[in-house]
Amino acid sequence: MxxxxxxxxxxxxxxxxxxxxxxxxxxxxxxxxxxxxxxxxxxxxxxxxxxxxxxxxxxxxxxxxxxxxxxxxxxxxxxxxxxxxxxxxxxxxxxxxxxxxxxxxxxxxxxxxxxxxxxAGGGTMLALLGVSDDDAARLAAAHGVFVANENAPGQVVLSGATDGIAAAAEAARADGLRAMELGVAGAFHxxxxxxxxxxxxxxxxxxxxxxxxxxxxxxxxxxxxxxxxxxxxxxxxxxxxxxxxxxxxxxxxxxxxxxxxxxxxxxxxxxxxxxxxxxxxxxxxxx
Missing domain, CATH: 3.40.366.10 (Malonyl-Coenzyme A Acyl Carrier Protein, domain 2)
Incomplete structure (x- = not known):
């Protein structure tokens, strides 16, 4: 170019x-x-x-x-x-x-x-790979957490209370998605x-x-x-x-x-x- x-x-x-x-x-x-x-x-x-x-x-x-x-x-x-x-x-x-x-x-x-x-007493973030924006939003709502970043097609980050993020991660993996806890000390965004x-x-x-x-x-x-x-x-x-x-x-x-x-x-x-x-x-x- x-x-x-x-x-x-x-x-x-x-x-x-x-x-x-x-x-x-x-x-x-x-x-x-x-x-x-x-x-x-x-x-x-x-x-x-x-x-x-x-x-x-x-x-x-x-x-x-x-x-x-x-x-x-x-x-x-x-x-x-x-x-x-x-x-x-x-x-x-x-x-x-x-x-x-x-x-x-x-x-x-x-x-x-x-x-x-x-x-807030504990919060963190979770990266999801291979997920649509709509499915990420539904997963977040089901576990009381929030969509924090829509980074790229198929890559969305969730944010929320530690227990909610853990539950969302378990559900995501059960659905065949890659889910990675980000290890941050806060539910940003x-x-x-x-x-x-x-x-x-x-x-x-x-x-x-x-x-x-x-x-x-x-x-x-x-x-x-x-x-x-x-x-x-x-x-x-x-x-x-x-x-x-x-x-x-x-x-x-x-x-x-x-x-x-x-x-x-x-x-x-x-x-x-x-x-x-x-x-x-x-x-x-x-x-």
């Missing part, structure tokens, strides 16, 4: 961490690294696997650093989009918010989500995060946003963000509609997708949701 193919840039969420993130941030966004340690109270990169309160600022900072590494080598994208947490880096890339301001919101988001999970919404919305109201230089497609609505404060607050409890988001980007004319990283989660999903498109990792764009 020619290098001038219309491009959409994708920013991943939790679970995308990989070795070398800290070095990338130190090289490309040192001010984020220093502020990240200051806001969290310790170096979050050493504890990404321990809690969402560490994972979120580390992954956000690595995404912004990856974008900076490659931005000068890319034409202006037709749109950007982020998967859950990735929406903050997408807004930074679009020029809608300063990176340091976004980092403060991300640190608060991670803390509030961790606290909400602890207060579900009503278990309700307690985080009001304080996070208050912080968003105090933050400064600008009109983006390129469209930012919301992963909750699969439509262009017009009110990022509302979208980011609502996104705590709404499902991620990533399949629909990728469809919206394709309808905008995107024929090439760059995964800003860290990791290759969105690049792999793009192969399933945008067959025939050129797909690459953004941090490797200089090659």
């Amino acid at each position: 020619p290098n001038d193919a219309p491009t959409a840039v994708l920013f991943p969420g939790q679970g995308s961490q990989e070795p070398g993130m800290r070095d990338l941030v130190a090289a490309e966004a040192p001010e984020l690294l220093d502020r990240c340690v200051e806001l969290v109270g310790e170096d979050p990169f050493a504890r990404v696997a321990d809690s969402t309160r560490f994972a979120q600022p580390a992954i956000f900072s690595a995404s912004v650093a990856g974008w900076r590494r490659a931005a000068d080598h890319l034409d202006l994208p037709v749109a950007v989009a982020g998967h859950s947490l990735g929406e903050f880096a997408a807004l930074v890339a679009a020029g809608a918010i300063d990176a340091l301001d976004a980092l403060e919101l991300v640190v608060l988001r991670g803390r509030l989500m961790a606290d909400s999970g602890e207060r 579900s009503p278990q995060m309700d307690a985080a919404v009001a304080p996070f919305a208050a912080a968003l109201d105090r933050a400064t946003f600008r009109a983006p230089a390129v469209p930012v497609v919301s992963c909750s609505t699969a439509e262009t963000m017009t009110d990022p404060r509302r979208d980011l607050a609502d996104g705590l409890t709404r499902p991620v509609r990533w399949t629909a988001t990728m469809r919206a980007l394709t309808e905008r004319g995107a024929r090439r997708f760059f995964d800003a990283g860290p990791g290759q989660v969105l690049a792999k999903l793009a192969k399933r949701t945008a067959p025939g498109a050129e797909i690459a990792r953004l941090e490797l764009a200089r090659a």
Whole structure:
């Protein structure tokens, strides 16, 4: 595909961490690294696997650093989009918010989500493979849990109380589906995060946003963000509609997708949701 193919840039969420993130941030966004340690109270990169309160600022900072590494080598994208947490880096890339301001919101988001999970008394998430969206919704309803992510055709994540997720996993396997517990300490993108919404919305109201230089497609609505404060607050409890988001980007004319990283989660999903498109990792764009 020619290098001038219309491009959409994708920013991943939790679970995308990989070795070398800290070095990338130190090289490309040192001010984020220093502020990240200051806001969290310790170096979050050493504890990404321990809690969402560490994972979120580390992954956000690595995404912004990856974008900076490659931005000068890319034409202006037709749109950007982020998967859950990735929406903050997408807004930074679009020029809608300063990176340091976004980092403060991300640190608060991670803390509030961790606290909400602890207060709810236990929750987790379950990935289902080989399932239709409708069957996943029926399975969730039958066991009192919720659809959290529609990631790609045949890949849906459920979220909810630990016992409900365990029951859903057992039922899914009995139906011949692959079901994998994600090992997260919280039922993200579900009503278990309700307690985080009001304080996070208050912080968003105090933050400064600008009109983006390129469209930012919301992963909750699969439509262009017009009110990022509302979208980011609502996104705590709404499902991620990533399949629909990728469809919206394709309808905008995107024929090439760059995964800003860290990791290759969105690049792999793009192969399933945008067959025939050129797909690459953004941090490797200089090659």
